[in-house]
Amino acid sequence: MAPTGDGAKGSKKRKNPKDSGVPSSKRRAVAENQSEDAMAKIQELEEQISESRKYYNNIAILLSMLPAGQAGGKPNLAVAVALCRVFCRLIAGGNLSEPRGAAENEKVIVAWLKERCQEYQKALLDIVRNADASSQITALTLSMRLVNERATNMPEGDIYVWTFGLFKAVFEAVVEAQDGEALRAEFLTNFVKAYDDVRYFTFHHVSEYAATPRTSETLQVLISMLSECDTAPTPEHEFESFYNKNAQKNKKLVSVNAHKKRAQEAWLAILRNNLSQSQRKALLRIMSHTIEPWFSRPELLMDFLTDSYDVGGATSLLALSGLFYLIQEKNLDYPQFYTKLYSLLDADLLHSKHRSRFFRLMNTFLASTHLPAMLVASFIKRLSRLALNAPPAAIVAIVPWVYNLFKEHPTCTFMLHRVVRDDPATGFPDPFDPFEPDPTRTSAIDSSLWELETLQSHYHPNVASIARIISEQFTKQSYNLEDFLDYTYQGMLHAELGTGEKPLKKLPVVEYQIPKRIFTDRGLEEDGGVDAGPGSLVRALWDFA
Template identity: 30%
Template sequence: MGKSSSASAAGSKKRKSKSGALTLGEVKTLGEELLSSRAHLNHAPTLLALLSPSAPLDLALEALISLQSFFVPLLPSIPSASADVAGVDADPELVFRSWLRKRFDELVAALVELALSPRSDEAIRDLALDALMDFVKSGKDGRFQSAIYHKFLHNLIHATDSIDPLLELLGPKYFKYADVCYFTYTSLDKIASSVGNKSTGSEKSGLHSGDDGSEDRSTIYDCSATYINKKLKSKFSKAWISFLKLPLPLDVYKEVLATIHQNVIPSIDFLTRSYDIGGVISVMALSGLFILMTQHGLEYPKFYDKLYALLTPAVFMAKHRGVFLQLLDACLKSSYLPAYLAAAFTKRLSRLTLSVPPAGAIIIIALIHNLLRRHPSINFLVHWENGANDSEPSNESSQRKKVGADPFNNEECDPTKSGAMRSSLWEIDTLRHHYSPAVSRFVASLKNDLTVRAKTTEMRITDFSSGSYATVFRDEVRRRIKQVPLAFYRTTPICLFQESDFPGWSFRDQLKNKSETSVEGNGISTVYTSDSSPAKKLRLET
């Protein structure tokens, strides 16, 4: 740039050396001079040096405002890559544009750092984000500067510090615009794909070389609303698919499965793979699969087999047990469910009552109640004793009719091989003597409800799905007891045991038949008498 710019830079250094640091007034003067003439271009590096989280806030804000005002009008003339300028015969305009490219790259890097750094003040973070987005939308001919935005998102995703403050700014202010959402999904798809392919080293996270990194927004705004929504959904799904292919940590895996059915289901393979994992991951994947099956016609042949295998005691103590049990009840609601499947699920639930907490037993009773009402063909399980079938030959029946024998195999994961159709719900009968009064009372209602079927309805699982030890205890404490049982005797007992309880034994009072006994000594006689009360000592003078 010429002698003027060199003199200006020298003057700037002189002012800085005298005071030791720039004042707010001096920063404003540098900004005004930069905007007034190319002769003061060397003020730009001085102002760029102030864009740091550690710089004084007032100076950084003033420098940022000046630099933003300087570069926005020049964006269309900034080349896509720094020109290779060599020799004294180089075009001065080419030299100027190359210089602009370098300074602009430095500005973008500084703005990204200010936006992401936890040491940045909220005011400078907000202004830095606005400046970045201003550059993004100010491309030539209305083009979206996707390279700048991609660099910003790349650093945002790979940030080591918390990005919650920045997301709170970015979401409400910019995600309401269709083009921002569109290019956000595009960048996230690229970043996730590069991470999944372990090729982040070859990814150009900064500005693209060879082009200006801009893309036409006309495909977003110059179309109908239906077309825009279709394009956004397509990009959104691609971004999700790329993300779901990543080796996610267990906590992220659970968080995704907990909410994916509420927002988007872009990948059936992800849900089916999750359902095959087992345990709590399968429980959480069940929700998404259920929506696909009921609302989108997905066919999943082994669905009920895997659902049957999920019924373990751990499910009734899991964090998401409420949602799972509601879905379980919904999945078993169809009247077209084969009898052997209904019997297998009923028996499996019945066996679980022996090992689950009281709140879990109450939920199981409600589930079994609904299953028996929906599928009358399996009501024989309630009254079938010892698994004996009267229609079988007597010799086979006598071999299988063993006291305590149950043909049901609880370890079998295939419901068709479980033997539930030859078993009975004897476990439910044991709940009549459960240690928890709430369970014993509730299981008694099961028999009554099935007896007067026309007067009862199915139970709402949502009313029981949030149960726990605390809720059972709270309900028992709140119960109003009409009559408190007391221990009392109509006649005062004279012995600890009754003779009828122990034949051949006598528990009579040895003093009962003795009316009077005298003991002489020192002129005093003690007389023992026997009546319904303990023996009394009478002192008599002789």
């Protein structure tokens, strides 16, 4: 029976180690001695296993000292390293393989060792998935050592180990690891990018892993891993860096076409998965220089690029670059290319952050002198019409671009010199049809560029000055479009105010009296109670509901 009495007397306060009177230096020395004793114990168990088979039970003891599976836990890495050495020696010595005609007790021992090896591999994979970053990297290195030993010495063969065995489990653990940014960086830098055979089988597992629907987070991990492999081998490339020495005997691992085929399958599996809009845009940005060089059959990308093109907006602009690469480099024919290009010319284009990229591509698309004049005229007219409501930075690029097109296609200059016979009552009927989707049927060649003449009265002096080059003699051969593509509001403002070297011809008119209210009607002044009059001009122009 428990003693009864005063609670204060019946309970004892737990002492703090700091209050026990033991100096901190002494406590550190005790901890170091305990750590040294533990290391000595681990080393003794490992050495006994190497000495005799009768100490194989030490493997189970070491496995019990290796806690794993806790999220963010700190496993005993010294035990993990010791077990790795133990199993590598056992695999190299053939102790995990049943010899022909082995006795029953020998088969039992081999089966037991295989189970303990599987248990150890599972523990390492748990560490890779859930432990802290340092432990994850150590477990990855140990797992890859086991992969190398099994591929070299196990009777099932190296292909089985890489495609169906341990390496497949390692790859999945790396992809699914919690907080595994550092782990994946280690895997990519020290294994995938460093060794040709590891990269080959990584491509293989990416294609299999992405063959089923995955979450956006998982797809982002796969995209990041493949994007790091951004250098496709040339036909003359010789594969010499292998993680496993037996890899050189595999003809596929020394074949450029085989490597590109694996990478092609990996990228296609990702492109066919449930990509988010941001991931689709990211892939389109790297399409030309990272993805397409791996494809031996680039026509397989046509479906993805076409679907992306049909999305509209910025996604279509990004897809256009990939399509142009296929047309220019791979000689692919894309039907209705200029019709689709013409459909991209809308008001949103001139306000898009991809405007410069689009103008560079369009400048290339329309540079050929073999294009019909009516098609080129449609692009000129469409952009001139859009320039009426475009920001100044876009107009600055449109006018030189139109000038260059006139120099390349002189037939279109009739749009500048057309005599306008207008009716004072109805005005001049513009034959241009802005709603016609086919650029060869818009009748733009029969119209005039009154829009550019209107821009000569633009409020921004730089825009008005550039617009006047259309009305002058075409003495300049062409303008360098790169000088105009990167203009912004900020850049144009800095050009006026940044240097201070340009003198002001006329002082700007400023508001000398700051109004108290802008969006509301002015009521009675607080000081005099006098009606201050109607609201501001902004308040009069718009009805704020």
